[in-house]
Amino acid sequence: MQRIVLHVDMDYFFAAIEEREKPELQGKAVVVCMLSGRSGLSGAVSTCNYVARESGIRAGMSCSKAKKLNPEAVFLPVRKDFYTSVSDRVMQIFRSYADARETGDAFEQISIDEAFLEITEKTGGDFSLAFETGIQIKNEIKDKEKLTCSVGIGPNKLIAKMASSVQKPDGITVISPDKIESFLFPLKVSKLWGIGNVTARKLHEMGIVTVKDLAEHDIINLISAFGKTRGIWLKQAAAGIDDSPVKERGGTEQIGRIATLPEDTLDINPISQLLDRLAEDVISKLDSRGLSFRTVTVTVINSKFRMYTKSRTLNRPAYSKQVLLEVAREILSELLSESQTEFRRVGVRIGQLQKRMGQKSLFDY
DNA sequence: TATGGAATCATCAT
DNA sequence: TCAGGGATGATTCCATA
Numbered sequence: 001m002q003r004i005v006l007h008v009d010m011d012y013f014f015a016a017i018e019e020r021e022k023p024e025l026q027g028k029a030v031v032v033c034m035l036s037g038r039s040g041l042s043g044a045v046s047t048c049n050y051v052a053r054e055s056g057i058r059a060g061m062s063c064s065k066a067k068k069l070n071p072e073a074v075f076l077p078v079r080k081d082f083y084t085s086v087s088d089r090v091m092q093i094f095r096s097y098a099d100a101r102e103t104g105d106a107f108e109q110i111s112i113d114e115a116f117l118e119i120t121e122k123t124g125g126d127f128s129l130a131f132e133t134g135i136q137i138k139n140e141i142k143d144k145e146k147l148t149c150s151v152g153i154g155p156n157k158l159i160a161k162m163a164s165s166v167q168k169p170d171g172i173t174v175i176s177p178d179k180i181e182s183f184l185f186p187l188k189v190s191k192l193w194g195i196g197n198v199t200a201r202k203l204h205e206m207g208i209v210t211v212k213d214l215a216e217h218d219i220i221n222l223i224s225a226f227g228k229t230r231g232i233w234l235k236q237a238a239a240g241i242d243d244s245p246v247k248e249r250g251g252t253e254q255i256g257r258i259a260t261l262p263e264d265t266l267d268i269n270p271i272s273q274l275l276d277r278l279a280e281d282v283i284s285k286l287d288s289r290g291l292s293f294r295t296v297t298v299t300v301i302n303s304k305f306r307m308y309t310k311s312r313t314l315n316r317p318a319y320s321k322q323v324l325l326e327v328a329r330e331i332l333s334e335l336l337s338e339s340q341t342e343f344r345r346v347g348v349r350i351g352q353l354q355k356r357m358g359q360k361s362l363f364d365y
Numbered sequence: 366t367a368t369g370g371a372a373t374c375a376t377c378a379t
Numbered sequence: 380t381c382a383g384g385g386a387t388g389a390t391t392c393c394a395t396a
Binding site: 034036045252254256344 | 383389
Protein backbone atom coordinates (compact mmCIF):
# COMPACT_ATOMS: atom_id res chain seq x y z
CA MET A 1 0.00 0.00 0.00
CA GLN A 2 1.13 3.56 -0.70
CA ARG A 3 2.61 5.06 2.44
CA ILE A 4 1.17 8.39 3.57
CA VAL A 5 2.72 10.63 6.22
CA LEU A 6 1.19 13.85 7.51
CA HIS A 7 3.15 16.68 9.10
CA VAL A 8 1.45 19.39 11.17
CA ASP A 9 3.06 22.61 12.17
CA MET A 10 1.38 25.18 14.40
CA ASP A 11 1.48 28.68 12.89
CA TYR A 12 3.77 31.16 14.69
CA PHE A 13 2.94 29.17 17.80
CA PHE A 14 4.22 31.30 20.71
CA ALA A 15 3.03 34.56 19.21
CA ALA A 16 -0.32 33.01 18.26
CA ILE A 17 -0.91 31.92 21.85
CA GLU A 18 -0.09 35.40 23.12
CA GLU A 19 -2.53 36.88 20.59
CA ARG A 20 -5.22 34.47 21.71
CA GLU A 21 -4.68 35.34 25.38
CA LYS A 22 -4.49 39.09 24.83
CA PRO A 23 -7.15 40.38 22.43
CA GLU A 24 -5.59 43.86 22.54
CA LEU A 25 -2.73 42.46 20.44
CA GLN A 26 -4.96 41.85 17.44
CA GLY A 27 -3.59 43.46 14.31
CA LYS A 28 -0.31 44.43 15.96
CA ALA A 29 3.18 43.12 15.28
CA VAL A 30 3.94 40.64 18.08
CA VAL A 31 7.49 39.51 18.79
CA VAL A 32 8.18 36.84 21.41
CA CYS A 33 11.74 37.18 22.72
CA MET A 34 14.26 35.26 24.75
CA LEU A 35 16.01 37.93 26.77
CA SER A 36 19.43 37.52 28.33
CA GLY A 37 18.50 39.91 31.11
CA ARG A 38 21.54 42.11 30.49
CA SER A 39 20.11 45.27 29.02
CA GLY A 40 16.61 46.07 27.79
CA LEU A 41 16.39 44.07 24.59
CA SER A 42 19.55 41.96 24.68
CA GLY A 43 18.39 38.65 23.32
CA ALA A 44 16.97 36.91 20.27
CA VAL A 45 13.59 36.58 18.62
CA SER A 46 11.94 33.25 19.34
CA THR A 47 8.85 33.68 17.16
CA CYS A 48 6.86 36.53 15.70
CA ASN A 49 3.47 36.84 14.06
CA TYR A 50 2.88 37.59 10.39
CA VAL A 51 2.34 41.31 10.91
CA ALA A 52 5.85 41.45 12.38
CA ARG A 53 7.21 39.42 9.48
CA GLU A 54 5.98 42.06 7.06
CA SER A 55 8.62 44.40 8.41
CA GLY A 56 11.32 41.77 7.94
CA ILE A 57 11.49 40.45 11.49
CA ARG A 58 12.49 36.77 11.67
CA ALA A 59 13.08 34.11 14.30
CA GLY A 60 16.66 34.04 15.46
CA MET A 61 17.50 37.67 14.82
CA SER A 62 18.54 39.92 17.67
CA CYS A 63 15.72 41.73 19.43
CA SER A 64 17.43 45.07 19.01
CA LYS A 65 17.49 44.56 15.26
CA ALA A 66 13.81 43.61 15.33
CA LYS A 67 13.10 46.79 17.24
CA LYS A 68 14.89 48.82 14.57
CA LEU A 69 12.87 47.15 11.83
CA ASN A 70 9.62 47.89 13.59
CA PRO A 71 9.70 50.19 16.62
CA GLU A 72 5.92 49.84 16.97
CA ALA A 73 6.04 46.10 17.55
CA VAL A 74 4.99 44.59 20.88
CA PHE A 75 7.89 42.68 22.48
CA LEU A 76 6.94 39.93 24.93
CA PRO A 77 9.12 37.56 26.97
CA VAL A 78 8.72 33.82 26.29
CA ARG A 79 6.46 31.86 28.65
CA LYS A 80 7.72 28.41 27.83
CA ASP A 81 5.85 26.50 30.52
CA PHE A 82 2.56 27.99 29.46
CA TYR A 83 3.15 27.20 25.79
CA THR A 84 4.05 23.65 26.77
CA SER A 85 0.69 23.17 28.47
CA VAL A 86 -1.06 24.32 25.29
CA SER A 87 1.23 22.08 23.25
CA ASP A 88 0.29 19.04 25.32
CA ARG A 89 -3.39 19.47 24.48
CA VAL A 90 -2.70 20.13 20.81
CA MET A 91 -0.51 17.03 20.57
CA GLN A 92 -3.25 14.89 22.08
CA ILE A 93 -5.59 16.02 19.31
CA PHE A 94 -2.97 15.33 16.62
CA ARG A 95 -2.29 11.90 18.05
CA SER A 96 -5.93 10.91 17.82
CA TYR A 97 -5.72 11.12 14.02
CA ALA A 98 -2.72 8.82 13.61
CA ASP A 99 -3.01 5.15 12.69
CA ALA A 100 -3.69 2.75 15.54
CA ARG A 101 -0.94 0.30 14.75
CA GLU A 102 -0.04 -2.99 16.37
CA THR A 103 3.55 -2.79 15.27
CA GLY A 104 5.62 0.34 15.13
CA ASP A 105 4.73 3.86 16.13
CA ALA A 106 2.34 6.11 14.26
CA PHE A 107 2.93 9.39 16.06
CA GLU A 108 6.05 11.48 16.52
CA GLN A 109 6.24 14.86 18.18
CA ILE A 110 9.35 16.57 16.82
CA SER A 111 9.19 19.87 18.67
CA ILE A 112 6.89 21.88 20.88
CA ASP A 113 4.67 22.69 17.89
CA GLU A 114 5.26 20.04 15.21
CA ALA A 115 4.42 16.38 14.73
CA PHE A 116 4.41 13.57 12.20
CA LEU A 117 1.44 11.24 11.84
CA GLU A 118 1.53 7.93 10.01
CA ILE A 119 -1.87 7.77 8.29
CA THR A 120 -1.26 5.01 5.76
CA GLU A 121 -3.82 2.60 7.18
CA LYS A 122 -6.53 5.11 8.01
CA THR A 123 -6.48 6.45 4.48
CA GLY A 124 -5.79 3.17 2.74
CA GLY A 125 -3.03 4.96 0.86
CA ASP A 126 -5.51 7.38 -0.70
CA PHE A 127 -4.23 10.96 -0.89
CA SER A 128 -7.67 12.51 -1.23
CA LEU A 129 -8.70 10.87 2.04
CA ALA A 130 -5.45 12.14 3.53
CA PHE A 131 -6.41 15.64 2.47
CA GLU A 132 -9.75 15.23 4.28
CA THR A 133 -7.92 14.10 7.40
CA GLY A 134 -5.77 17.21 7.25
CA ILE A 135 -8.85 19.43 7.04
CA GLN A 136 -10.42 17.66 10.02
CA ILE A 137 -7.31 18.19 12.12
CA LYS A 138 -7.20 21.87 11.25
CA ASN A 139 -10.87 22.31 12.14
CA GLU A 140 -10.58 20.59 15.48
CA ILE A 141 -7.55 22.67 16.45
CA LYS A 142 -9.36 25.83 15.43
CA ASP A 143 -12.51 24.88 17.38
CA LYS A 144 -10.88 23.69 20.56
CA GLU A 145 -7.80 25.91 20.81
CA LYS A 146 -8.56 28.90 18.61
CA LEU A 147 -5.25 28.37 16.82
CA THR A 148 -4.31 27.63 13.23
CA CYS A 149 -1.86 25.14 11.84
CA SER A 150 -0.40 24.15 8.49
CA VAL A 151 -0.46 20.63 7.15
CA GLY A 152 1.83 18.82 4.73
CA ILE A 153 1.07 15.40 3.28
CA GLY A 154 3.45 13.16 1.38
CA PRO A 155 4.79 9.64 0.90
CA ASN A 156 7.39 10.07 3.65
CA LYS A 157 8.46 12.35 6.49
CA LEU A 158 10.83 14.47 4.43
CA ILE A 159 8.24 15.35 1.81
CA ALA A 160 5.48 15.86 4.37
CA LYS A 161 7.65 18.19 6.39
CA MET A 162 8.59 20.26 3.37
CA ALA A 163 5.04 20.31 2.06
CA SER A 164 3.71 21.84 5.27
CA SER A 165 5.76 24.98 4.73
CA VAL A 166 4.47 25.58 1.19
CA GLN A 167 1.23 27.22 2.26
CA LYS A 168 1.39 29.10 5.51
CA PRO A 169 -0.32 30.10 7.66
CA ASP A 170 -3.47 27.99 7.87
CA GLY A 171 -2.54 25.98 4.77
CA ILE A 172 -2.58 22.42 3.55
CA THR A 173 -0.43 20.91 0.80
CA VAL A 174 -0.42 17.42 -0.68
CA ILE A 175 2.59 16.10 -2.59
CA SER A 176 1.85 12.72 -4.14
CA PRO A 177 4.76 10.57 -5.39
CA ASP A 178 4.35 11.68 -9.02
CA LYS A 179 4.77 15.32 -7.96
CA ILE A 180 7.98 14.89 -5.98
CA GLU A 181 10.38 15.93 -8.73
CA SER A 182 8.47 18.98 -9.85
CA PHE A 183 8.16 20.01 -6.21
CA LEU A 184 11.72 19.38 -5.11
CA PHE A 185 14.02 19.95 -8.07
CA PRO A 186 13.53 23.71 -8.60
CA LEU A 187 14.17 24.47 -4.92
CA LYS A 188 17.43 25.87 -3.58
CA VAL A 189 19.31 23.21 -1.63
CA SER A 190 18.98 25.28 1.52
CA LYS A 191 15.24 24.57 1.42
CA LEU A 192 15.80 20.85 1.91
CA TRP A 193 14.96 19.83 5.45
CA GLY A 194 18.25 19.08 7.17
CA ILE A 195 20.39 21.45 5.13
CA GLY A 196 21.34 24.57 7.04
CA ASN A 197 23.64 27.46 6.37
CA VAL A 198 26.91 25.59 6.69
CA THR A 199 25.99 22.72 4.39
CA ALA A 200 24.33 25.03 1.87
CA ARG A 201 27.43 27.18 1.56
CA LYS A 202 29.64 24.13 1.15
CA LEU A 203 27.37 22.78 -1.60
CA HIS A 204 27.34 26.16 -3.24
CA GLU A 205 31.12 26.12 -3.42
CA MET A 206 30.85 22.80 -5.23
CA GLY A 207 28.59 24.42 -7.79
CA ILE A 208 25.44 22.82 -6.40
CA VAL A 209 22.63 25.34 -6.15
CA THR A 210 19.30 23.59 -6.69
CA VAL A 211 18.00 20.28 -5.43
CA LYS A 212 18.15 19.06 -9.03
CA ASP A 213 21.89 19.83 -9.09
CA LEU A 214 22.26 17.81 -5.90
CA ALA A 215 20.21 14.88 -7.18
CA GLU A 216 22.38 14.67 -10.28
CA HIS A 217 25.67 15.10 -8.49
CA ASP A 218 28.14 12.23 -8.22
CA ILE A 219 27.58 10.47 -4.91
CA ILE A 220 31.26 9.59 -4.54
CA ASN A 221 32.00 13.27 -4.68
CA LEU A 222 29.40 14.00 -2.01
CA ILE A 223 30.75 11.30 0.25
CA SER A 224 34.29 12.61 -0.01
CA ALA A 225 33.10 16.09 0.88
CA PHE A 226 30.63 15.24 3.66
CA GLY A 227 31.48 11.76 4.87
CA LYS A 228 29.63 8.54 4.20
CA THR A 229 26.54 9.06 6.34
CA ARG A 230 25.82 12.60 5.27
CA GLY A 231 26.87 12.05 1.66
CA ILE A 232 24.39 9.25 1.17
CA TRP A 233 21.70 11.17 2.99
CA LEU A 234 22.14 14.21 0.72
CA LYS A 235 21.85 12.14 -2.43
CA GLN A 236 18.71 10.34 -1.22
CA ALA A 237 17.05 13.45 0.17
CA ALA A 238 17.50 15.29 -3.12
CA ALA A 239 15.53 12.53 -4.82
CA GLY A 240 12.81 12.77 -2.19
CA ILE A 241 13.70 9.38 -0.76
CA ASP A 242 13.31 8.92 2.98
CA ASP A 243 12.61 5.59 4.65
CA SER A 244 12.82 6.81 8.21
CA PRO A 245 9.90 5.57 10.28
CA VAL A 246 7.55 7.68 12.35
CA LYS A 247 8.93 7.02 15.79
CA GLU A 248 7.55 7.92 19.17
CA ARG A 249 10.04 10.00 21.14
CA GLY A 250 10.30 9.09 24.77
CA GLY A 251 11.30 12.53 25.90
CA THR A 252 14.75 13.89 25.23
CA GLU A 253 18.05 12.10 25.73
CA GLN A 254 19.63 15.12 27.29
CA ILE A 255 18.49 17.97 29.48
CA GLY A 256 20.36 21.23 29.53
CA ARG A 257 20.16 24.88 30.51
CA ILE A 258 22.35 27.71 29.41
CA ALA A 259 22.22 31.39 30.34
CA THR A 260 24.09 34.65 30.02
CA LEU A 261 26.03 36.09 32.95
CA PRO A 262 25.10 39.54 34.25
CA GLU A 263 28.48 40.66 32.93
CA ASP A 264 31.56 39.06 31.41
CA THR A 265 33.81 37.69 34.13
CA LEU A 266 36.37 35.10 35.22
CA ASP A 267 35.34 35.37 38.86
CA ILE A 268 34.14 31.97 40.09
CA ASN A 269 31.50 33.42 42.43
CA PRO A 270 28.96 34.87 40.02
CA ILE A 271 29.55 32.00 37.62
CA SER A 272 29.00 29.45 40.35
CA GLN A 273 25.85 31.23 41.41
CA LEU A 274 24.40 31.05 37.93
CA LEU A 275 25.48 27.44 37.58
CA ASP A 276 23.57 26.67 40.75
CA ARG A 277 20.34 28.09 39.35
CA LEU A 278 20.80 26.24 36.07
CA ALA A 279 21.43 22.98 37.92
CA GLU A 280 18.26 23.55 39.91
CA ASP A 281 16.20 23.80 36.71
CA VAL A 282 17.84 20.81 35.14
CA ILE A 283 17.26 18.65 38.19
CA SER A 284 13.62 19.67 38.44
CA LYS A 285 13.06 18.58 34.84
CA LEU A 286 14.86 15.35 35.60
CA ASP A 287 12.73 14.77 38.70
CA SER A 288 9.48 15.36 36.88
CA ARG A 289 10.42 12.56 34.53
CA GLY A 290 11.72 10.27 37.23
CA LEU A 291 15.09 9.85 35.58
CA SER A 292 18.74 9.72 36.54
CA PHE A 293 21.80 10.89 34.64
CA ARG A 294 25.30 9.59 34.04
CA THR A 295 27.06 12.37 32.13
CA VAL A 296 27.54 16.00 33.00
CA THR A 297 28.65 18.60 30.46
CA VAL A 298 29.57 22.18 31.18
CA THR A 299 29.62 24.71 28.36
CA VAL A 300 31.09 28.19 28.46
CA ILE A 301 31.08 30.89 25.84
CA ASN A 302 33.64 33.63 26.28
CA SER A 303 33.41 37.29 25.40
CA LYS A 304 34.84 36.53 21.96
CA PHE A 305 31.92 34.12 21.45
CA ARG A 306 34.14 31.04 21.31
CA MET A 307 32.52 28.01 22.84
CA TYR A 308 34.24 25.47 25.09
CA THR A 309 32.75 22.31 26.52
CA LYS A 310 33.93 19.62 28.88
CA SER A 311 32.15 16.59 30.20
CA ARG A 312 32.41 13.77 32.72
CA THR A 313 30.77 10.42 32.90
CA LEU A 314 29.91 8.98 36.30
CA ASN A 315 30.51 5.36 37.20
CA ARG A 316 26.89 4.98 38.11
CA PRO A 317 23.70 6.99 37.60
CA ALA A 318 22.90 9.85 39.95
CA TYR A 319 19.95 12.17 40.35
CA SER A 320 20.73 14.62 43.14
CA LYS A 321 21.48 18.28 42.68
CA GLN A 322 24.47 17.93 44.99
CA VAL A 323 26.15 15.39 42.76
CA LEU A 324 25.40 17.45 39.67
CA LEU A 325 26.82 20.60 41.23
CA GLU A 326 29.89 18.82 42.56
CA VAL A 327 30.79 17.53 39.12
CA ALA A 328 29.79 20.71 37.32
CA ARG A 329 31.88 22.89 39.65
CA GLU A 330 34.86 20.64 39.14
CA ILE A 331 34.59 20.95 35.36
CA LEU A 332 34.00 24.67 35.65
CA SER A 333 37.18 25.22 37.62
CA GLU A 334 39.13 23.37 34.93
CA LEU A 335 37.63 25.56 32.24
CA LEU A 336 38.38 28.64 34.32
CA SER A 337 42.00 27.72 34.80
CA GLU A 338 42.42 27.15 31.06
CA SER A 339 40.94 30.46 30.01
CA GLN A 340 42.42 33.93 29.73
CA THR A 341 39.25 35.36 28.26
CA GLU A 342 36.25 36.33 30.37
CA PHE A 343 33.12 34.18 30.23
CA ARG A 344 29.90 35.54 28.81
CA ARG A 345 27.56 32.56 29.08
CA VAL A 346 27.59 29.32 30.97
CA GLY A 347 25.53 26.16 30.64
CA VAL A 348 25.11 22.76 32.22
CA ARG A 349 23.72 19.63 30.62
CA ILE A 350 23.11 16.06 31.70
CA GLY A 351 22.89 13.03 29.51
CA GLN A 352 22.73 9.22 29.45
CA LEU A 353 19.33 9.57 31.07
CA GLN A 354 17.71 6.42 32.38
CA LYS A 355 14.85 5.31 34.56
CA ARG A 356 15.54 5.50 38.26
CA MET A 357 15.74 1.92 39.37
CA GLY A 358 18.00 -0.49 41.13
CA GLN A 359 19.30 2.45 43.06
CA LYS A 360 18.28 1.23 46.44
CA SER A 361 20.26 2.73 49.26
CA LEU A 362 20.94 1.01 52.58
CA PHE A 363 17.68 2.45 53.85
CA ASP A 364 15.76 0.19 51.55
CA TYR A 365 16.91 -2.93 53.34
C1' DT B 366 46.08 -2.18 16.65
C1' DA B 367 41.11 -2.81 16.96
C1' DT B 368 37.22 -1.31 19.49
C1' DG B 369 33.83 0.92 22.17
C1' DG B 370 32.84 4.49 25.02
C1' DA B 371 33.90 9.29 26.30
C1' DA B 372 34.71 14.02 24.99
C1' DT B 373 34.30 17.51 21.72
C1' DC B 374 32.58 19.78 17.67
C1' DA B 375 29.20 21.06 14.13
C1' DT B 376 24.71 21.72 12.80
C1' DC B 377 19.91 22.68 12.90
C1' DA B 378 16.23 25.70 13.66
C1' DT B 379 13.70 28.88 16.35
C1' DT C 380 26.30 42.36 11.38
C1' DC C 381 24.86 40.76 16.42
C1' DA C 382 25.18 37.42 19.25
C1' DG C 383 19.49 33.44 23.19
C1' DG C 384 18.89 28.84 24.23
C1' DG C 385 18.20 23.80 23.46
C1' DA C 386 19.06 19.33 21.48
C1' DT C 387 21.04 15.96 18.33
C1' DG C 388 24.35 13.40 15.63
C1' DA C 389 28.95 12.97 13.76
C1' DT C 390 33.72 13.13 14.49
C1' DT C 391 37.75 12.83 17.15
C1' DC C 392 40.11 11.26 21.15
C1' DC C 393 41.59 7.81 24.33
C1' DA C 394 41.99 3.73 27.36
C1' DT C 395 41.97 -1.06 27.36
C1' DA C 396 42.75 -5.44 25.97
